[in-house]
Amino acid sequence: MATENLVYERPEAFTEMPTHYCPGCTHGVAHRLVAEVLEEMGVVNKTIGVAPVGCAVFAYNYFDTDFVEAPHGRAPAMATGIKRVLPDRVVFTYQGDGDLASIGMGEIVHAAARGENITVIFINNANYGMTGGQMAPTTLPGMKTTSSPNGRDVETQGYPIKMSEMLSTLEGTGYCVRRSLHDPKNIRLAKKAIRTAFETQVRGLGFAMVELLSTCPTNWGMTPVNSLKFVEEHMIPAFPLGDYKISDAIKQIKI
Amino acid sequence: MPKELWKGNEAIAEAAVRAGLEAYFGYPITPQTEILEFLSRRMPELGRSFVQAESELGAINMVYGAACTGVRVMSSSSSPGVSLMMEGLSYIAGTEIPAVLVNVMRGGPGLGNIAPAQSDYNQAVRGGGHGDYPRIVLAPASVQEAIDLMGLSFDLAEKYRMITMVILDGSVGQMMEPAEMPALKEIHRKGFDWATDGAMNRERRILSSIYLNPYDEEKTNLRLLKRWKDVQASEVRYKEYFLEDAKYIVIGFGTAGRVALSAVREARAQGIKVGLLRPITVSPFPHEVLDQLTGQAEAILVTEMNMGQMLDDVLLTVRGRVPVEFYGRPGGVVPFHDEILNEIHRLTSGTLAVRTDPRESWLTRMTAAS
Known part of the structure; x- marks a missing residue:
């Protein structure tokens, strides 16, 4: 009788390369959820990922699928180009908040408005991680970053942009939800949402995005545990979790 | 084929279609808009892809994405719009994939005007986008020559995994002349060994313009120059x-x-x-x-x-x-x-x-x- 049972292993959609992400960062969790979903759906060998500019710039090192690397913010445009000529492939972008909600605002809004059949994984950690923690469009009011050293002053630096709420107003958006990665229960809910977002694509039901509230312990200057608490106590009130748009056709999808 | 009366911009569009254009992404700007308008009708008619992008930035990055899959893809614009596309051109060059861009040039700098000009020569020939990269630039002087060069532009782009730009001034785009169109070719996807079209029955592929190690980037730069020497040796036309x-x-x-x-x-x-x-x-x-x-x-x-x-x-x-x-x-x-x-x-x-x-x-x- 076996004395050991394998209960957790690397998904087939992952390469063997260790990630470069900081300890406590939830990028690794988000990556894993996407990899598990691709594997469970049996679409690994027909998936083409589009990496962003930001911390996930090297996402292509970790997913064992074809991958391209987009200019900053342009991932939805590149994904559009790929999906339009290869409509039977699975195409996803993986973007951070600076990439998607600032420099790439035009590309994401219009990809959603056109109802592009792509899946977008949107990591919201309230700052520009890769460049060392500058203010992002999602930075909370009063939150200190390296470019808002006295805390984000909404009078001069504006208010956070709520992407899921915004994109849910567009007819082309089929699926648009916000989840969080701060505890196991929410991680499970996030995975279900990611699965639905890919199912939306393979059924041709329009643009799908999952926004994931994520941590950035290094740039927030917090321990990983305190970062998770910060998400729960400060990020969720500012960016409420929920289903912002689920079209009737997508509601019928049983996972 | 018999000669027909063709408007330059429409002739370019149809010639690209006949050369196997599978996807077009563009944005309206005078004096090239007829290319976009023509293809908005023609591409769907043939079951091919057409998207009017949200901007020239969007358009060139859609081109970038589609080019990564190895299909024949192009965009077109005019001077101010081409300036916006320079980011994408640099990335396409750095990724070493083929794409075609038509610039129907107008007076500048700035918003300038919509009259014919050749003031984007330096931008096209010397680079325009950031980084050190060569590109092929063709300059037709008539509607017929523009037609003839469209097929060539795709062939060269694919042969050298390089951007081919076609630059013409607004008058060639706008004038009508009798011209002969080549026959419509059937599309044969070439199955390039670099294309990211889904890793079915093969190892996965990555297309990117990032070389974090400067020595790798230097090698890439030298590889581009070496390829450019081949272009210089074989492709000069006048x-x-x-x-x-x-x-x-x-x-x-x-x-x-x-x-x-x-x-x-x-x-x-x-x-x-x-x-x-x-x-x-x-x-x-x-x-x-x-x-x-x-x-x-x-x-x-x-x-x-x-x-x-x-x-x-x-x-x-x-x-x-x-x-x-x-x-x-x-x-x-x-x-x-x-x-x-x-x-x-x-x-x-x-x-x-x-x-x-x-x-x-x-x-x-x-x-x-x-």
């Missing part, structure tokens, strides 16, 4: 007119070259031994033939619809061996043939010296006249 016994050489590309041809013909009728060199590939520039022509020339006239951009390439080749004169009409003005004829007469007066910068005397003459 048209020669009356050059065999010419003592005076006129050089112009696109419409400026075409107007110059009328002037050269008239000068020939007057007994002047003048000929015209019209580069078709402005990049790679026909340095070798110009070098030979310099040997037989007493003086050279460069004519452009800008302030002297190709002029620098000519000066690099001539290297002070004979006088080089410049005549340009920038800002969206098209020269008349008699203006160039006057310049040919100046050339033959025999009083010219080799100058460091031929623009200076031209500028003096231009500003004195106004």
Whole structure:
């Protein structure tokens, strides 16, 4: 009788390369959820990922699928180009908040408005991680970053942009939800949402995005545990979790 | 195929379709909008992809994405729009994938105007986007030549995994001329061994322009240059007119070259031994033939619809061996043939010296006249 049972292993959609992400960062969790979903759906060998500019710039090192690397913010445009000529492939972008909600605002809004059949994984950690923690469009009011050293002053630096709420107003958006990665229960809910977002694509039901509230312990200057608490106590009130748009056709999808 | 009356922009669009264009992404801007409009009807009719993008940035990055899959893809724009596309061009160059971009040039800088110009020569030929990269640039002077060059532009882009730009001024885009269209080719996806089209029954592929290790980036730069040497050796194209016994050489590309041809013909009728060199590939520039022509020339006239951009390439080749004169009409003005004829007469007066910068005397003459 076996004395050991394998209960957790690397998904087939992952390469063997260790990630470069900081300890406590939830990028690794988000990556894993996407990899598990691709594997469970049996679409690994027909998936083409589009990496962003930001911390996930090297996402292509970790997913064992074809991958391209987009200019900053342009991932939805590149994904559009790929999906339009290869409509039977699975195409996803993986973007951070600076990439998607600032420099790439035009590309994401219009990809959603056109109802592009792509899946977008949107990591919201309230700052520009890769460049060392500058203010992002999602930075909370009063939150200190390296470019808002006295805390984000909404009078001069504006208010956070709520992407899921915004994109849910567009007819082309089929699926648009916000989840969080701060505890196991929410991680499970996030995975279900990611699965639905890919199912939306393979059924041709329009643009799908999952926004994931994520941590950035290094740039927030917090321990990983305190970062998770910060998400729960400060990020969720500012960016409420929920289903912002689920079209009737997508509601019928049983996972 | 019989000749038909084609408008330049529409001819370019149809020629691209017939060369196997699978996807077009564009944004409206005068004077190239007819390419977009034509393809918005034509591409769906053939079951091919057409997207009117949210901006030129969007358009060129859609091109980038589709190009990564190995299909024939293009965009088109005009000067200000092409400036916006420079980011994407640099990435496409760095990723070493084929794509075609048509620039129907207008007067600039800034918003400028919508009249025909050639002022984006430097942007096209010298790079425009950031980083060190070569690109092929074709410059048609007529609707027929534009048609012929579209098929070639895709062939070259694929052969060298490089951007091919087709630059023409607004007048070639807007004019109608009788022209012959090639037959519609069936699309054969070539299954390039670099294309990211889904890792079915093969190892996965990554396409990117990132080389974090400077030594790898340096190697990439050198690889691009080496490939460019092959382009220079094999792909130079130009048209020669009356050059065999010419003592005076006129050089112009696109419409400026075409107007110059009328002037050269008239000068020939007057007994002047003048000929015209019209580069078709402005990049790679026909340095070798110009070098030979310099040997037989007493003086050279460069004519452009800008302030002297190709002029620098000519000066690099001539290297002070004979006088080089410049005549340009920038800002969206098209020269008349008699203006160039006057310049040919100046050339033959025999009083010219080799100058460091031929623009200076031209500028003096231009500003004195106004």
